[in-house]
Amino acid sequence: MIEPAIKSRPVYPGLKPDRCAKSNVVVVDKDGRDAFLEMAKTVDDGFLRKTTVLFVKGPPNGHDPAAPLEALGLVNLWVFPSLETLIARLDGLLSISRMGTRLYAAGNEPLISLVVKTALSHGVVHSSIMTEHRGSLRRRVQCVHCKGITENVTTNPAKCSHCGLMLLVRDHYSRRIGAFQGVCIDAEVPGEIPEIKAEFL
Amino acid sequence: MNTMFKDETFRDDFTFSNSPAAIKRFPFPFWEDKYRYSVNIEPHVAGPKGSIYEFPIDIDEHYVADMRDRALVLKEDPLRVQALPHMMLAQWDLLELLMTSMARDYPEHFTLERNGDEWHWINRPLKIENTFRFGNAATLPYEPMEYIMRQCQGDITLLDQRENNLWMDAGIATSQADWSLDFDVGMNFMEWHAPVPLAHQQGVFDRALKFLLALQLGKPVRRLNWTMTINPRLDTSPENYHKWGVDRVTVTPENVGDKVHLRVELQALWRLPRSNAIAFSIRAYLIKLNELVTDLDKARRLHRVLQTIPPELVGYKGITRYLDVTRDWLAKYDDGKPTPVGFLFQ
Numbered sequence: 272m273i274e275p276a277i278k279s280r281p282v283y284p285g286l287k288p289d290r291c292a293k294s295n296v297v298v299v300d301k302d303g304r305d306a307f308l309e310m311a312k313t314v315d316d317g318f319l320r321k322t323t324v325l326f327v328k329g330p331p332n333g334h335d336p337a338a339p340l341e342a343l344g345l346v347n348l349w350v351f352p353s354l355e356t357l358i359a360r361l362d363g364l365l366s367i368s369r370m371g372t373r374l375y376a377a378g379n380e381p382l383i384s385l386v387v388k389t390a391l392s393h394g395v396v397h398s399s400i401m402t403e404h405r406g407s408l409r410r411r412v413q414c415v416h417c418k419g420i421t422e423n424v425t426t427n428p429a430k431c432s433h434c435g436l437m438l439l440v441r442d443h444y445s446r447r448i449g450a451f452q453g454v455c456i457d458a459e460v461p462g463e464i465p466e467i468k469a470e471f472l
Numbered sequence: 473m474n475t476m477f478k479d480e481t482f483r484d485d486f487t488f489s490n491s492p493a494a495i496k497r498f499p500f501p502f503w504e505d506k507y508r509y510s511v512n513i514e515p516h517v518a519g520p521k522g523s524i525y526e527f528p529i530d531i532d533e534h535y536v537a538d539m540r541d542r543a544l545v546l547k548e549d550p551l552r553v554q555a556l557p558h559m560m561l562a563q564w565d566l567l568e569l570l571m572t573s574m575a576r577d578y579p580e581h582f583t584l585e586r587n588g589d590e591w592h593w594i595n596r597p598l599k600i601e602n603t604f605r606f607g608n609a610a611t612l613p614y615e616p617m618e619y620i621m622r623q624c625q626g627d628i629t630l631l632d633q634r635e636n637n638l639w640m641d642a643g644i645a646t647s648q649a650d651w652s653l654d655f656d657v658g659m660n661f662m663e664w665h666a667p668v669p670l671a672h673q674q675g676v677f678d679r680a681l682k683f684l685l686a687l688q689l690g691k692p693v694r695r696l697n698w699t700m701t702i703n704p705r706l707d708t709s710p711e712n713y714h715k716w717g718v719d720r721v722t723v724t725p726e727n728v729g730d731k732v733h734l735r736v737e738l739q740a741l742w743r744l745p746r747s748n749a750i751a752f753s754i755r756a757y758l759i760k761l762n763e764l765v766t767d768l769d770k771a772r773r774l775h776r777v778l779q780t781i782p783p784e785l786v787g788y789k790g791i792t793r794y795l796d797v798t799r800d801w802l803a804k805y806d807d808g809k810p811t812p813v814g815f816l817f818q
Binding site for chain 2: 277278279280391413415416418436441442443445446447448452454455458459460461
């Protein structure tokens with residue numbers, strides 16, 4: 272479980288079913304799927320019949336990762352090839368969702384970040400979203416200089432995929448941007464770059 | 473104060489300097505000969521004539537140059553101004569607070585005529601005149617916060633109050649000590665202060681937040697904060713850190729007095745009447761050490777404060793690379809004598 276390094280660094284308390292919700296929207300990747308499956312064991316069929324799952328299936332490996340979800344009797348199971356396509360659908364879904372909808376997100380941090388960021392733009396209060404971190408520690412990082420987002424950062428420092436500066440990846444996190452802050456690491460002495468470590472595997 | 477506005481720069485050739493009167497009124501933030509963290513909030517009440525506390529909003533000799541620098545920053549980077557949609561009422565509250573204060577306290581420079589919602593504003597130093605309808609943003613050339621903050625020294629954030637917290641949901645920052653408004657907009661009080669070392673563990677932010685949530689209309693408060701800056705640069709933003717960071721390795725024993733500046737922020741907070749938001753003003757005053765050491769008490773005390781600053785804060789304030797050379801340079805002003813008790817400025 273992710274420990275809070277500083278107070279802007281979000282923590283993810285884990286999925287818990289809200290049995291009072293009129294409908295449920297669940298966003299998971301392959302690792303987060305298992306968190307949802309664990310929660311699904313604790314609820315009745317009525318809960319699952321008002322639940323829509325949006326699932327990023329990830330690269331193929333011979334098994335159908337959606338199969339355990341198909342067996343649940345969900346109202347909807349939507350499978351997406353990428354997080355980007357999933358978020359586009361979530362955006363559309365939230366725009367027609369009603370009061371009483373409960374949102375869940377489980378998986379790696381970029382997925383949770385983008386679900387929360389998308390939900391914020393629809394007026395959802397961030398603390399109302401059930402979240403659980405599973406899988407990789409890789410991060411979305413915003414370069415404070417060019418404002419470009421670098422996806423799937425596993426090292427510190429890391430190179431900005433837009434302007435090319437080497438960035439110190441801080442724990443300072445913006446929910447609105449859905450990313451950690453990256454700051455030029457060799458601004459004072461250009462070229463003085465510490466060893467690159469795989470901190471976020 | 474009898475203000476003559478200086479023609480000076482905060483970038484490139486860095487012609488900024490303080491007059492003898494400005495040196496005298498500089499808000500030297502240390503009241504004892506050692507470093508100590510504290511919330512140090514006090515009522516923002518009127519101080520002696522000519523002091524930076526004489527009026528709620530201090531307009532000084534750097535006003536015109538300061539506003540010119542802000543315009544340059546905004547031209548390069550419009551994201552230095554941000555306001556979430558629900559903050560429009562707080563923007564108008566802020567415009568009212570600043571226009572009424574500035575016109576009342578500096579009538580030779582600013583005039584505000586109000587006829588119901590029809591307002592007429594004149595800013596003589598910047599040669600600005602507008603008639604607009606209070607509450608109708610379409611009648612101003614910018615949104616209200618940006619309009620007035622292009623004419624008022626200091627950065628500002630507007631804090632929405634809900635869920636027992638304060639949320640930085642609007643602001644303008646062109647002279648900030650290395651924090652990003654664009655990144656921090658939408659954060660709560662604990663989140664935007666997250667990178668500050670030591671203070672969280674000491675409960676400083678819990679106490680400060682509790683105090684500010686109870687802030688009352690008409691009873692503004694203030695505190696002083698400080699850091700150090702190389703060259704009189706106002707725009708020490710993280711956005712441009714890859715451009716100004718190199719300044720920190722240019723300090724030598726020969727140029728300390730000219731290069732190293734003490735940078736003091738007068739932070740003042742007002743409850744706003746319509747929105748119930750808080751206006752949090754962060755006004756930076758700069759002084760180069762050559763100017764500061766013209767007062768031996770201040771020179772001696774700064775030398776002693778820099779001996780006792782905790783290493784975490786040295787890193788956080790970004791002074792690691794030039795701290796030793798600065799302390800060594802100040803040592804010659806420390807004759808071992810005692811300094812007067814309390815603040816060293818009026």
